Amino acid sequence: MTEEQLALKAKNEQRMEELGYKCRREKVVGSSIPKKICDTREQREARANKDREIISDMIRTTPAENF
Numbered sequence: 001m002t003e004e005q006l007a008l009k010a011k012n013e014q015r016m017e018e019l020g021y022k023c024r025r026e027k028v029v030g031s032s033i034p035k036k037i038c039d040t041r042e043q044r045e046a047r048a049n050k051d052r053e054i055i056s057d058m059i060r061t062t063p064a065e066n067f
Contacts, residue, residue, distance in 0.1 A: 020044070 001009070020041025025034035039047075 021038065022041075022044075023036055023038040026037050028035050
């Protein structure tokens with residue numbers, strides 16, 4: 001790699017680190033081949049908040065059982 005390419009690579013890696021960019025492998029239903037999923041810290045936090053809202057809504061709207 002040239003010095004310019006190395007500098008660009010280092011800059012990209014630094015930016016990815018700042019954004020909290022991470023990749024993971026997740027199993028996909030109906031396939032034995034895991035899929036690579038990459039996202040930023042902000043995307044993970046937004047998904048976690050949305051998941052919490054959905055669970056909260058489910059708990060609030062679930063009728064209480066009579067014992």
